[in-house]
Amino acid sequence: MQTKVENNKAWLLVMPVFLIVAFSAIIPLMTVVNYSVQDIFDPYTRYFVGTEWFKQVMLDSRLHEALLRQFIYSFTILAIEVPLGICVALMMPTKGRGASLALILVAIPLLIPWNVVGTIWQIFGRADIGLFGAFMSYIGVDYNYASNPMDAWLTVVLMDVWHWTPLVALLCYSGLRAIPEVYYQAARIDRASRWAVFRYIQLPKLTNVLIIGVLLRFMDSFMIYTEPFVLTGGGPGSSTTFLSQSLVQQAIGQFDLGPAAAFSLVYFLIILLVCWVFYTTIMNMQKDK
Amino acid sequence: MQSSKEQAPVFSRAERKARNANLRGRFGLVLYVVLLLLPIYWLVNMSFKTNTEILSGLSFFPADFTLENYAKIFSDSTWYMGYVNSIFYVSMNMVISLLVALPAAYAFSRYRFIGDKHMFFWLLSNRMAPPAVFLLPFFQLYSSVGLFDTHIAVALAHCIFTVPLAVWILEGFMSGVPREIDETAYIDGYSFPKFFVRIFIPLIRSGIGVTAFFCFMFSWVELLLARTLTSVDAKPIAAIMTRTVSASGMDWGLLAAAGVLTIIPGMLVIYFVRNHVAKGFALGRV
Numbered sequence: 015m016q017t018k019v020e021n022n023k024a025w026l027l028v029m030p031v032f033l034i035v036a037f038s039a040i041i042p043l044m045t046v047v048n049y050s051v052q053d054i055f056d057p058y059t060r061y062f063v064g065t066e067w068f069k070q071v072m073l074d075s076r077l078h079e080a081l082l083r084q085f086i087y088s089f090t091i092l093a094i095e096v097p098l099g100i101c102v103a104l105m106m107p108t109k110g111r112g113a114s115l116a117l118i119l120v121a122i123p124l125l126i127p128w129n130v131v132g133t134i135w136q137i138f139g140r141a142d143i144g145l146f147g148a149f150m151s152y153i154g155v156d157y158n159y160a161s162n163p164m165d166a167w168l169t170v171v172l173m174d175v176w177h178w179t180p181l182v183a184l185l186c187y188s189g190l191r192a193i194p195e196v197y198y199q200a201a202r203i204d205r206a207s208r209w210a211v212f213r214y215i216q217l218p219k220l221t222n223v224l225i226i227g228v229l230l231r232f233m234d235s236f237m238i239y240t241e242p243f244v245l246t247g248g249g250p251g252s253s254t255t256f257l258s259q260s261l262v263q264q265a266i267g268q269f270d271l272g273p274a275a276a277f278s279l280v281y282f283l284i285i286l287l288v289c290w291v292f293y294t295t296i297m298n299m300q301k302d303k
Numbered sequence: 304m305q306s307s308k309e310q311a312p313v314f315s316r317a318e319r320k321a322r323n324a325n326l327r328g329r330f331g332l333v334l335y336v337v338l339l340l341l342p343i344y345w346l347v348n349m350s351f352k353t354n355t356e357i358l359s360g361l362s363f364f365p366a367d368f369t370l371e372n373y374a375k376i377f378s379d380s381t382w383y384m385g386y387v388n389s390i391f392y393v394s395m396n397m398v399i400s401l402l403v404a405l406p407a408a409y410a411f412s413r414y415r416f417i418g419d420k421h422m423f424f425w426l427l428s429n430r431m432a433p434p435a436v437f438l439l440p441f442f443q444l445y446s447s448v449g450l451f452d453t454h455i456a457v458a459l460a461h462c463i464f465t466v467p468l469a470v471w472i473l474e475g476f477m478s479g480v481p482r483e484i485d486e487t488a489y490i491d492g493y494s495f496p497k498f499f500v501r502i503f504i505p506l507i508r509s510g511i512g513v514t515a516f517f518c519f520m521f522s523w524v525e526l527l528l529a530r531t532l533t534s535v536d537a538k539p540i541a542a543i544m545t546r547t548v549s550a551s552g553m554d555w556g557l558l559a560a561a562g563v564l565t566i567i568p569g570m571l572v573i574y575f576v577r578n579h580v581a582k583g584f585a586l587g588r589v
Binding site: 018019021028032038039042045046101105106107117119120122123124125126127129133137138144148261265266282285289293297 | 324328329331332335336339340341342343345346349357358361399402403404406407409410411413414415416417419420422424426427428429430431432433434435436437438439440441443444459460462463466467470520523524525526527541544545555558559562565566569570572573574577
């Protein structure tokens with residue numbers, strides 16, 4: 015651990031960042047706080063209602079369902095993407111032109127605008143014009159993501175796996191590249207099995223990147239909006255209505271500003287809590303190094 | 304002597320095993336990449352078809368190859384201006400993010416100051432704030448300062464997640480530069496701004512490139528805020544794409560062509576940073 019110089023003038027260097035992020039973060043956040051304690055009929059008629067909206071949000075069964083759906087979804091995609099990403103990373107070539115090519119090809123889904131990802135799967139999954147949908151009906155599965163809730167849910171999961179596994183794979187790949195060749199030589203001399211090499215050499219080196227990967231994936235899947243919005247619009251029924259969807263429906267669709275604001279704050283606090291746990295873990299790990 | 308004779312076949316068996324595992328890995332990777340590219344291939348395939356061909360059945364190659372869908376996009380200013388708008392606000396966002404993040408990242412990597420850890424966490428928490436939470440307040444904020452439907456509004460709104468990201472990545476790269484370099488420069492009589500621009504920035508060139516790429520990427524793929532903050536003049540391509548739904552049904556070919564065109568910029572820029580992508584995603588912490 016290198017020691018840093020104590021110097022409070024460094025604040026001057028941080029100031030621009032603080033100002034620009036504060037403009038886009040603190041002012042809107044305060045607006046949300048302001049809404050969450052008022053009942054607003056129009057800009058001139060508003061009443062202070064205290065914590066009523068928060069009580070209502072906490073007891074709203076629709077939101078409980080959305081929250082539950084969100085957690086199930088986030089854990090499902092983590093359970094698929096992390097092992098798959100590690101496998102892909104282990105298979106990627108480490109040297110030569112093949113390595114660059116593999117890197118670029120694997121990274122492509124990450125650079126596609128999110129609504130286009132939704133569009134791609136919207137087309138791909140349709141039984142009449144899409145390859146995937148046609149394939150499913152060809153092998154005899156009655157698949158229709160627009161009317162069957164289970165199919166819709168599975169399509170959203172599949173889309174997320176397609177979209178974000180590359181992120182985990184890239185992170186693990188760079189983690190693997192950081193392992194010195196000497197370790198592998200030592201393992202070969204000890205005649206360690208492939209599994210032992212993975213378990214005792216590669217996996218420990220991957221923990222750092224995996225924590226970042228899991229953190230990013232958890233957060234991003236927790237605020238997923240655009241892709242399911244384009245693909246299914248939250249339906250059929252409410253099978254793919256996750257938290258963000260629910261929130262936007264309430265705030266923009268029904269214009270229930272007060273409850274929507276209270277909901278936003280609760281939502282933000284949940285994310286902040288998880289975020290803080292991860293952050294402290296990462297920082298502590300760096301201290302140990 | 305005896306033991307080495309015994310060892311020789313064992314080693315070659317192990318080697319053969321390793322080679323088999325290698326082949327299996329190659330095969331698995333190719334399979335994965337093919338599955339990965341399949342949906343994109345389908346989109347590209349569709350963008351070269353006419354709507355009648357798309358709806359009349361599946362085909363792996365366009366039988367009636369047409370560039371009409373692309374022609375429509377490039378000849379209609381309401382379409383191609385979407386791309387111009389997107390590129391415009393993405394570039395603005397990139398420049399703003401880098402300008403403010405560079406000094407801040409330097410401060411975080413070199414100095415300890417009151418509240419530095421809290422500040423860092425606060426920045427991170429903004430990266431994690433769901434855009435849906437800020438949708439309405441953003442709309443009102445930018446309307447009230449008269450920035451609604453301008454490029455700068457989208458660029459500033461996107462700063463909420465690109466600036467924290469830029470600070471994180473740059474801080475990771477800067478921490479890799481030994482502090483002795485700073486000290487030597489000061490002893491040689493460089494002032495801070497001169498040192499920063501002449502010596503330090505060239506040292507972390509690749510880091511800046513990667514950061515720029517990530518700002519580009521995250522601003523390019525975001526739609527929700529960009530759509531909310533614009534109506535006509537600065538409307539991004541991603542929002543214009545929703546126009547392909549009309550009373551007569553979806554114009555699938557046009558939608559596919561527009562989608563393909565949004566993928567191309569990303570593919571161009573990733574080539575330049577291919578070896579640093581992972582480090583960027585790890586927030587400079589591999």
